[in-house]
Amino acid sequence: MNTAAGSPVPKMTARNVNVFYGQKQAIKDVSIDVSREHVTAFIGPSGCGKSTFLRCLNRMNDTVDGARVEGRIELDGQDIYASVMDVVQLRARVGMVFQKPNPFPKSIYENVAYGPRLHGLARSRADMDEIVESALRRAGLWDEVKDRLGESGTAMSGGQQQRLCIARAIAVDPEVILMDEPCSALDPIATARIEELIDELRGRYAIVIVTHNMQQAARVSQKTAFFHLGTLVEYDDTSAIFTNPKATRTKDYITGRYG
């Protein structure tokens, strides 16, 4: 299986990864590099394994009964499935944003402060204020919420909630952010805001996004991986995937001929 040639130093590398749910194999021999310089999009039809694979990258599959991961996944050359790996620490370094915004039923401030407090990142109240403000600013939410930090996070609009979740992920200063269909529950304007945000965050974090929206993958990513039936069919520059894909399966999928 090819990995993209000529990529910058990878932030994460996966080699020959197989994932099983009980007897069923969900991922078959996937090898891929993810770099900090690019936003990487995972696309493919439902059930192709893209979300399953995304969840391997911060061991979210550990929580699924009967799930088994084979192969090697490294973060900066460190095996993330090694017994010495602290999973809580790993998930701080590799943050995740889900499909449905899931803020804690707490204040906006507490939503963002929760992670840094858990990881002991702030020495004082002033420290924490700064972390919260900086995370909300980077998530493009500060101006909208600075006067109501005490209000509940669940009382915001869907788009704001999703940006709050991104702020929450950013607050612990991660190296990688995984996004699983972050815009599928949002209206077009909120979606555009998130896409703009992803563009601003690019370069600072390695970002991997799973999306069903082909145009979104084309807009926000520089690298695109097409998954089908648990295999990685094609991984290339996004512009190549969407204008001149090499594999017939990729072409059929992105041009709406699949199935």
Next chain:
Amino acid sequence: MAENAAHTVKSFDEDIAQLRAVITRMGGLCETQIADAVDALVARNVEAAARVVEQDKRMDALETEAEALALRIIALRAPLADDLREVVAAMKIAGVMERIGDYAKNIAKRTPVVAQSQPIGPAVIVPEMARAVIEIIRDTLDAFVDRDAEKALAILQRDQQVDEYYNSLFRALLTFMMENPNTITPSTHLLFVAKNLERIGDHATSVAEMVHFTATGQRPAERPKTDSTSSVYTPH
């Protein structure tokens, strides 16, 4: 060429088929317009030439139709990969075909002047040159409809033939004018006619390049240019 599977949304295929049909009609009209314009010129038939000028309006209408269809497909279907390349190419090809139509119309417009002058010998090359150009257009459109990169590539070589016709006509007319200055008016018009045909050949070849790009996603290598008339001079 491998046949593409149908789109899940069938009306998408219908839209593409409709766009292709408009482009094919434009190509057919190009062929007729060039043939009719040159026939009228050779036969000194002013009425036939006027009909060619009139018919050019159909070409403009078809270009507008192709453009509207392509815009609708882009807006509603968000085409990607080879679909995207085809829609963009179709829009560009429609523009080029319309331009080819203008050249044919320009040939027709020169007929009344040429018809008033005495016939000149080198004019016999014009119908041959027109035939070569029309064949290029016909084959290019076949390649477009079949998304056939090989056929498109083969066409690129044939523009040289048209250039050679033009070179020889250019030299012949220069000599002719030097010998008989009273033929300068019809000769100059014939020279423009030949230049129009030469430009049509270039445009048709660029369409073949677009067809190649649509089929493969790759631009063909630079083709040789053999129109050398820009460096011809006459001794004083």
